[in-house]
Amino acid sequence: xxxxxxxxxxxxxxxxxxxATLIFFLQRLTGDPTYLLVPETATPADIEAMxxxxxxxxxxxxxxxxxxxxxxxxxxxxxVVQNVPVSTIIASRVPYTLMLAGGALLVAxxxxxxxxxxxxxxxxxxxxxxxxxxxxxxxxxxTFWSGILMIMVFAVTLRWLPPSSTGGVEHLIMPSxxxxxxxMATFARxxxxxxxxxLSKDYVRTARARGASRRWILVRHLARNAAIPVITVxxxxxxxxxAGAVIVETVFAWPGLGQVTVQSILARDFLVVQGVVLLGAxxxxxxxxxxxILYSIVDPRIRLDGxxx
Amino acid sequence: xxxxRLFIAGVALGALSAFAIGxxxxxxxxxxxxxxxxxxxxxxxVQWNPDSYYVYRNIxxxxxxxDDAGNIAPQIATSWKQLSxxxxxxxxxxxxxxxxxxxxxxxxxxxxxxxxxxxxFGSPQxxxxxxxxxxxxxxxxxVKLTTDGPYPAxxxxxxxxxxxxxxxxxxxxxxxxxxxxxxxxPYLFEGWQRGVQVxxxxxxxxxxxxxxxxxxxxxxxxxxxxRVANLQAGSSDLGVSLDSDQAAQLKxxxxxxxxxxxxxxxxxLRLNPSKPPFDNADVxxxxxxxxxxxxxxxxxxxxxxxxxxxxxxxxxxxxxxxVKAPAYDPAKAKALVAKxxxxxxxxxxxxxxxxxxxxxxxxxxxxxxxVGLNVKIAMSDMASYxxxxxxxxxxxxxxxxxxxSCACQDADGVIFPLLHKSSGxxxxxxxxxxxxxxxxxxxxDESKRxxxxxxxHEIVADEVPLVPLYQxxxxxxxxxxxxxxxxPNESMFLNRMDxxx
Numbered sequence: 008x009x010x011x012x013x014x015x016x017x018x019x020x021x022x023x024x025x026x027a028t029l030i031f032f033l034q035r036l037t038g039d040p041t042y043l044l045v046p047e048t049a050t051p052a053d054i055e056a057m058x059x060x061x062x063x064x065x066x067x068x069x070x071x072x073x074x075x076x077x078x079x080x081x082x083x084x085x086x087v088v089q090n091v092p093v094s095t096i097i098a099s100r101v102p103y104t105l106m107l108a109g110g111a112l113l114v115a116x117x118x119x120x121x122x123x124x125x126x127x128x129x130x131x132x133x134x135x136x137x138x139x140x141x142x143x144x145x146x147x148x149x150t151f152w153s154g155i156l157m158i159m160v161f162a163v164t165l166r167w168l169p170p171s172s173t174g175g176v177e178h179l180i181m182p183s184x185x186x187x188x189x190x191m192a193t194f195a196r197x198x199x200x201x202x203x204x205x206l207s208k209d210y211v212r213t214a215r216a217r218g219a220s221r222r223w224i225l226v227r228h229l230a231r232n233a234a235i236p237v238i239t240v241x242x243x244x245x246x247x248x249x250a251g252a253v254i255v256e257t258v259f260a261w262p263g264l265g266q267v268t269v270q271s272i273l274a275r276d277f278l279v280v281q282g283v284v285l286l287g288a289x290x291x292x293x294x295x296x297x298x299x300i301l302y303s304i305v306d307p308r309i310r311l312d313g314x315x316x
Numbered sequence: 317x318x319x320x321r322l323f324i325a326g327v328a329l330g331a332l333s334a335f336a337i338g339x340x341x342x343x344x345x346x347x348x349x350x351x352x353x354x355x356x357x358x359x360x361x362v363q364w365n366p367d368s369y370y371v372y373r374n375i376x377x378x379x380x381x382x383d384d385a386g387n388i389a390p391q392i393a394t395s396w397k398q399l400s401x402x403x404x405x406x407x408x409x410x411x412x413x414x415x416x417x418x419x420x421x422x423x424x425x426x427x428x429x430x431x432x433x434x435x436x437f438g439s440p441q442x443x444x445x446x447x448x449x450x451x452x453x454x455x456x457x458x459v460k461l462t463t464d465g466p467y468p469a470x471x472x473x474x475x476x477x478x479x480x481x482x483x484x485x486x487x488x489x490x491x492x493x494x495x496x497x498x499x500x501x502p503y504l505f506e507g508w509q510r511g512v513q514v515x516x517x518x519x520x521x522x523x524x525x526x527x528x529x530x531x532x533x534x535x536x537x538x539x540x541x542x543r544v545a546n547l548q549a550g551s552s553d554l555g556v557s558l559d560s561d562q563a564a565q566l567k568x569x570x571x572x573x574x575x576x577x578x579x580x581x582x583x584x585l586r587l588n589p590s591k592p593p594f595d596n597a598d599v600x601x602x603x604x605x606x607x608x609x610x611x612x613x614x615x616x617x618x619x620x621x622x623x624x625x626x627x628x629x630x631x632x633x634x635x636x637x638x639v640k641a642p643a644y645d646p647a648k649a650k651a652l653v654a655k656x657x658x659x660x661x662x663x664x665x666x667x668x669x670x671x672x673x674x675x676x677x678x679x680x681x682x683x684x685x686x687v688g689l690n691v692k693i694a695m696s697d698m699a700s701y702x703x704x705x706x707x708x709x710x711x712x713x714x715x716x717x718x719x720x721s722c723a724c725q726d727a728d729g730v731i732f733p734l735l736h737k738s739s740g741x742x743x744x745x746x747x748x749x750x751x752x753x754x755x756x757x758x759x760x761d762e763s764k765r766x767x768x769x770x771x772x773h774e775i776v777a778d779e780v781p782l783v784p785l786y787q788x789x790x791x792x793x794x795x796x797x798x799x800x801x802x803x804p805n806e807s808m809f810l811n812r813m814d815x816x817x
Binding site: 037038039040042043044045046047048049050051053054056057059060061088089090091095096099100103151155158159162163166169170171172173257258259260262266267270273274275 | 350353356357359362363364435436437438440441442443444446490491494495509510511512513535536537538539541542545546548549551697698699700702703706720721722723724729733738739740741
């Protein structure tokens with residue numbers, strides 16, 4: 008277990024270093040924030056002066072080394088647009104992103120997994136077929152459309168919910184549904200496939216022959232075995248939800264990381280983008296390690312150190 | 317399942333922090349304004365964008381201001397006197413106190429000028445004020461500014477000079493001041509929830525016209541459709557940056573209305589005369605005749621904007637009536653293109669960026685194609701667009717669409733940078749025009765300046781380095797009960813708004 012963790016940790020550091028290098032140089036290829044910061048009437052000399060203040064006049068390699076040096080001290084630098092530390096910006100956004108991802112995951116799992124189970128167990132039932140159609144339709148709606156539609160119906164016409172922005176839990180309902188609908192179908196499909204796979208296995212037939220009830224088989228045997236692919240997908244979907252909330256956050260004026268990322272990319276606010284990308288890489292790598300550990304808990308036959316028991 | 321437990325714990329954690337935040341709801345005691353983004357900074361000297369100055373211009377007073385009619389009017393300075401061509405003396409109000417209770421003195425004005433003009437400070441607004449070479453308190457309530465030559469647009473620039481308290485900025489430093497600004501304006505800073513909202517509170521001790529709303533909130537709502545929905549649902553009172561379709565949507569709402577105003581922003585096409593086919597003046601003229609400005613405004617823009625014959629608007633110093641400019645005449649355009657022959661067929665790159673209305677750009681492309689030109693739209697992001705637009709005649713695109721505002725309502729901030737050879741924006745080389753632009757910059761005599769600008773407008777109409785299109789309108793959405801007259805300089809002064817009874 009320890010050697011596994013150490014190995015994964017080493018891999019994670021190398022991967023993060025690669026991501027940091029890649030995002031640093033990729034961004035520098037795409038232009039210069041100075042032009043966006045000054046009024047139109049700024050002369051070339053004004054622009055040059057601004058660039059010097061921001062430190063963008065230094066050779067690229069010098070900028071890169073100073074970025075790495077800062078990073079080693081866990082200093083993500085300062086936003087050139089907002090004039091505050093990048094860590095302040097990210098820290099103010101993370102809670103909102105987590106809230107939204109959590110709400111969306113609740114919607115996605117809460118509907119997706121039961122629907123997947125229904126689809127696997129009652130394949131020929133017209134109700135489960137109708138459910139499958141609904142799930143597909145929900146996933147097919149683009150968020151910018153379903154989001155605005157929800158706002159028009161529930162906030163403008165019915166006045167049940169606030170149209171946008173943050174506040175109490177009522178503000179979280181529509182954004183969570185809009186975002187959760189996208190992953191719901193994935194959960195339904197994976198659950199269905201995993202259950203069907205397991206249902207056709209010998210141990211299920213044996214258990215049935217032994218006279219075990221359908222419910223017992225489902226709870227005792229199937230749930231654990233079918234959970235493994237679902238956990239894998241959940242880990243992937245969480246990274247997706249954290250990263251893919253840009254449109255939902257924009258439509259609902261939800262101050263999450265996606266929104267600030269897009270704004271920072273457009274403004275060429277390099278250091279903020281770097282910070283968010285590094286955080287994203289960190290979370291994705293972390294979730295994958297976590298999923299590996301969860302496998303071994305759900306299914307003890309999977310050993311983390313690769314040594315057979 | 318352990319994974320499920322983990323998720324639930326996460327959600328609970330998130331929900332807990334959600335309750336810590338009070339919901340924003342519009343009401344008569346509090347004005348809720350939806351901006352596009354949150355202010356990037358509230359220190360008035362360290363940024364330049366509307367979402368910031370919409371907010372901080374209520375926290376700070378400027379040296380001068382513009383009244384609702386657009387005329388330059390006293391604010392912190394009550395009067396001013398030109399001592400010589402390069403020296404001007406301002407009398408400073410003696411009844412102004414900052415929000416911390418300290419009196420505003422000429423020293424604060426001097427400090428504000430030297431702070432923003434210090435190249436080491438690195439203000440993006442440096443170019444608006446760097447003609448000022450000196451500032452000194454010349455008496456108990458006077459400040460003398462020195463410029464590096466006669467500078468006719470000085471007063472128009474000082475409309476944007478916010479006065480910051482020297483004692484606070486020096487005591488707390490740039491970063492802390494940015495996060496907790498102290499000004500002398502009609503509203504004082506109450507709090508800033510990053511990414512969510514900035515809250516202001518009325519300054520009951522304000523020296524001038526006091527605000528009608530006890531509190532105001534500025535929120536970031538990036539999607540225009542959401543800003544409209546917020547107005548319709550009554551959860552905001554004012555929203556910025558709507559287009560004509562959204563304005564039409566608000567017209568049918570029972571709660572909100574569109575408020576449109578013609579700004580000092582001019583939409584234009586810029587031609588690069590050093591690149592084919594625009595090295596041929598006839599092909600440039602063909603572009604001027606080919607564009608149906610009225611058609612763009614009525615057909616695409618919803619009728620809010622206004623066609624202009626010259627590269628200015630009626631709210632600029634330097635606007636002249638009666639300049640003979642090419643009017644829409646597709647037959648003439650076709651004839652000019654035919655006259656140029658094969659040379660006119662060179663591919664024209666029409667540069668644009670996502671912030672502009674692409675329907676306008678596509679309509680222009682169509683109009684130019686109709687008269688026989690070969691136009692290809694080249695869209696790039698704003699940073700790349702701006703960089704290339706200022707890179708000099710060899711690399712400036714052969715044609716670009718843009719919207720210009722100097723935020724100074726003076727020709728010197730518009731046609732000088734677009735035409736004069738010293739500017740990165742200029743791809744045009746004309747000694748006569750350069751001399752006229754320099755002459756207009758070097759005198760304080762307004763009639764002489766206008767005479768010079770008139771000649772420049774005539775050169776532009778004949779030589780077509782630019783095709784002025786229209787004076788841009790901006791459309792706000794406002795709650796029915798809100799009374800406000802938006803101004804051409806895109807400011808949002810809360811103490812000039814009121815509830816209608």
